[in-house]
Amino acid sequence: MEYLIGIQGPDFVLIAADNVAASSIIQMKHDYDKMFKLSEKILLLCVGEAGDTVQFAEYIQKNVQLYKMRNGYELSPAAAANFTRKNLADYLRSRTPYHVNLLLAGYDEADGPGLYYMDHLSALAKAPFAAHGYGAFLTLSILDRYYKPDLTREEAVDLLKKCLAELNKRFILNLPSFTVRLIDKDGIHDMEKLPVGPK
């Protein structure tokens, strides 16, 4: 029902998430933001079971911010991803596992851009491109075909538009708009919501 996608370039990461907040068959909100800002250059995209998403994502968010307050510097994306995975794994075999699927995207001064794929069984993988949701079945092969490790920002946005066009064409559910953000050495940039059209 929900869709997340991330594409990593040589010096940026492009991420998008759909904007629908649904409750059974009703779309309750059309402009819901599924991205959580962990730090100046790290975003956590979180989908899954209704309350678990916000609860878990905010828990990680506050802990990353606490780390910064205590130590004076921010966690790197790799460290934040591993921290998130550890928490997910700890809760997995408890009485209250969190059923969430995550993408963590960030830019590190030393290591460059990073996109981390995590799922509800707390698997972690650093990937050049990744997607979550039923829409992933439709779009991963497009990403396979057209992705190059040195793609420019414009090419990445075009690739994203191709994926969203395929969703509009073949996915049974209506996902009218997507929030798009780009992370590079200058921080997090909001980009135009896709698909562009009359509101």
Added chain:
Amino acid sequence: MALQDVCGFLETLDDISPCTYLPSEMGYMWRTPFEFDRDSAFHFLFPPQQCRRKNRAPTLFSSAFSSLSPHQQPFHLSHGTTTLGFIFQDGVIAAADTRASCKGLICCPISQKIMPIHSHLVVNTSGSGADCMLWERILTREMRLYQLRHRKRLSVNGAAKLLSMMLHPFKGTNVCVAATLCGWDGDETQEALQSCMEIADVKEAMEHGTSVSTILNKSALGSEKMASINEQDAHALKPTVSDQNTKNVLSTFGGWSGPRVCYVCSDGLQLKGEIISVGSGSPYAYAVLDDGWRWGMTVDEAVALAREAVFRATHWDAYSGNNVDLFHITAHGWRRRDREDLKEEYYRERERKKKMIKDREKERQKREGGELAEGEGDIYSVCCR
């Protein structure tokens, strides 16, 4: 001892950190003396986030009862209702039906689903009736404590967050609460009022003679404001905000003061929005609301829209019906409209439809009469009579 094991008595003594209320399963089994202490004001002294027993709290007793079969519900809980809340330029409208159903039985045709929490906040509840009543009271208590401690009211979003956090430990149990918090954020100062809303409209609305509840303004400050507004007159009638970009209008509220509606669900979903409808009748209500809602509606239009939405939902949904309750919240507090029987509305609408068909009939005949004069008789005019 066997009794001690069954109750998990020793386990509770270890649990000195104030946590949350016990899940409803406990209510059906033994209650230890220790548990009655937990119902005291000591509870919720600390915010629930500090509860380290997060994983254990709902299962504290289920581990003791693991050998017992899960408790059987005496009847299937159904969550039939229609409640809605929306914001517009002049505040918030909260409306709900009054039918409490249980599978095929109407348990109560005159239940009240909209409860005031304080002078500027009401909550629409749906889900399991008992859970809603309990959590309403818990929320009211916490809001009042916050107000006493911090000398200002908690915002609607803050209240929603608080309720969501309190309900989180019960995720996965049978607690079923879907609450819509409808209220007005911000100070009641005259300056804030003038900068945020059209006073003339409010004054007009108040003169409509709908029943003003006496419990309306708990604070003396509030009643002073009411009195001063009543005395004022000749306040320049500002033109109502027409339906422009609602985002622009919302931002003029400064982000901290203005109407708010927020949905909280016991499985954790928390949404802020402009139009929220919950319950089995909500799809029907959404259809009417989406069609008629504009930011720049007048109070009358908004009330009519809410009534119509509930009426249509009760017509199609078997689990909603009987009467409609309507609350209007502005910067001055909430006002309650008299409860209306929707059966009367149904018959009135039938009459209106009949009249409309007759009128259209007459008009068609007039037109036909004009055409016949030109010598064009057709089957249609024969069918008319």
